[in-house]
Amino acid sequence: MPRQITAFSNPLIKRVRGLRDKRHRREERLFLAEGLRILAEAEEAGTLPQMLFFARESGDHPIVRRLSAKVEGQGGDVIETSRDILHKLSGKDNPQAVLGVYRQFDTALSRVDRAASGIWLVAQAMRDPGNLGTMLRTGDAVGAGGLILIDDTVDPFSVEAVRASMGAMFTQRIAQARWPDFIDWLRSGDGQLVGLSLDSSVDYRLPNYVAPTFLLVGNEAQGLPSDYAAACDLRVKIPMLGKADSLNAAISCAVMAYQVLGQRLP
Amino acid sequence: MPRQITAFSNPLIKRVRGLRDKRHRREERLFLAEGLRILAEAEEAGTLPQMLFFARESGDHPIVRRLSAKVEGQGGDVIETSRDILHKLSGKDNPQAVLGVYRQFDTALSRVDRAASGIWLVAQAMRDPGNLGTMLRTGDAVGAGGLILIDDTVDPFSVEAVRASMGAMFTQRIAQARWPDFIDWLRSGDGQLVGLSLDSSVDYRLPNYVAPTFLLVGNEAQGLPSDYAAACDLRVKIPMLGKADSLNAAISCAVMAYQVLGQRLP
Numbered sequence: 001m002p003r004q005i006t007a008f009s010n011p012l013i014k015r016v017r018g019l020r021d022k023r024h025r026r027e028e029r030l031f032l033a034e035g036l037r038i039l040a041e042a043e044e045a046g047t048l049p050q051m052l053f054f055a056r057e058s059g060d061h062p063i064v065r066r067l068s069a070k071v072e073g074q075g076g077d078v079i080e081t082s083r084d085i086l087h088k089l090s091g092k093d094n095p096q097a098v099l100g101v102y103r104q105f106d107t108a109l110s111r112v113d114r115a116a117s118g119i120w121l122v123a124q125a126m127r128d129p130g131n132l133g134t135m136l137r138t139g140d141a142v143g144a145g146g147l148i149l150i151d152d153t154v155d156p157f158s159v160e161a162v163r164a165s166m167g168a169m170f171t172q173r174i175a176q177a178r179w180p181d182f183i184d185w186l187r188s189g190d191g192q193l194v195g196l197s198l199d200s201s202v203d204y205r206l207p208n209y210v211a212p213t214f215l216l217v218g219n220e221a222q223g224l225p226s227d228y229a230a231a232c233d234l235r236v237k238i239p240m241l242g243k244a245d246s247l248n249a250a251i252s253c254a255v256m257a258y259q260v261l262g263q264r265l266p
Numbered sequence: 267m268p269r270q271i272t273a274f275s276n277p278l279i280k281r282v283r284g285l286r287d288k289r290h291r292r293e294e295r296l297f298l299a300e301g302l303r304i305l306a307e308a309e310e311a312g313t314l315p316q317m318l319f320f321a322r323e324s325g326d327h328p329i330v331r332r333l334s335a336k337v338e339g340q341g342g343d344v345i346e347t348s349r350d351i352l353h354k355l356s357g358k359d360n361p362q363a364v365l366g367v368y369r370q371f372d373t374a375l376s377r378v379d380r381a382a383s384g385i386w387l388v389a390q391a392m393r394d395p396g397n398l399g400t401m402l403r404t405g406d407a408v409g410a411g412g413l414i415l416i417d418d419t420v421d422p423f424s425v426e427a428v429r430a431s432m433g434a435m436f437t438q439r440i441a442q443a444r445w446p447d448f449i450d451w452l453r454s455g456d457g458q459l460v461g462l463s464l465d466s467s468v469d470y471r472l473p474n475y476v477a478p479t480f481l482l483v484g485n486e487a488q489g490l491p492s493d494y495a496a497a498c499d500l501r502v503k504i505p506m507l508g509k510a511d512s513l514n515a516a517i518s519c520a521v522m523a524y525q526v527l528g529q530r531l532p
Binding site: 044045130134137140141142164166168171242243244247251255258262265 | 405
């Protein structure tokens, strides 16, 4: 049976609320995901939360009942609570009916099996959690293996990144590495590294991409450092006809990824 | 000469801060844009702010000096202030050096000249200001004429939308209309209406798109209503290989827009 927590002062509530903060997430090796849709995607991908919070009014929802039973079955904690407390936990005015606390995945590069997919997304120094989550979602759609985060990026386990990923957080492999370690790893096996660079004169529609293709996009404001671009097997650019000099990083990556996918679909 | 305001209680500071709120923006027919890059893009597009605020430390920046002279030259208000006040106005921890207050554009559909471009973006019931701004930015990149907002959408003049547009706010035409009025207007001239729909069996790479092409994407959560999809000349889908059932709306739109552009580029 779920236990009930209705007091804001409950230490567990304080602890879970603390997971909105990167330092606490890192210390606890946990993260938050909200909403029936995302929790159901996680379940389908074989991932259950360590703790499941749900609003009293949602206790009869079939997904909530099923998740509750599964989480209890594996010894996790199921907590029935109020919408006010869910609001406090999620920080949203209109909180979702459920919230899960998940164990962080191991993001070591060594866990990436490059043979698992023909497309991998690579983001360097990405700052915006929405872009990061959107890239995970795009990766899911194009059948990418996952997202490799280079250098100092926003935390992939942040509430905003998880929300923007719409569940792809649980289906895409996420890895984190410094640039030299990534290049060493990449060159230890097959892989075509394709950098998106404004300085390139090669239209992204021209090359034949070779699997596994690693699509590298740079930081939102600065783009790719020139020495990173120089280390790529190919540098390509997306034509831009307008006044502005760049596309949003997640958009560029998606346009590229669909170009690569398009070469491989019937 | 710029005048100085250093008191938070100054009525103009209160009034400008109020523009972060939709109701005040609508009443005043004004909106905020922040940052040298965006203000310079606006200037290049021939749009100057009614009021220009800059941080004392930035007064010697050549763009700030040029903008100040131009704004004063057209009878606008130039205000030197503190970073603390800019922080209060922008709501950002790390405020930009400049902030402009602009007059809202007329968003009547009748002001859209469809012959001005071969691509137009159309978003129905878009809720996320970041998506809206990103679509404007994508529109700029693909040489679209502008963005037509259908039914109840997030305010295109919101601070978040303007920020995400990275200046494309000032180069793309923005129009707002209810669906029946949009369809009447569309059918009064040339135009191929292409709806992105998960229910379609037509791969987006197959059709020959005819200019002016109007690319219609639906609400982030619901997608296009079926009667809206039925009114389109073509319904297409973007292949998705993953577990999730949709791409981010701004991403779908960009992938589509680059497909259309790709058919027309050399």
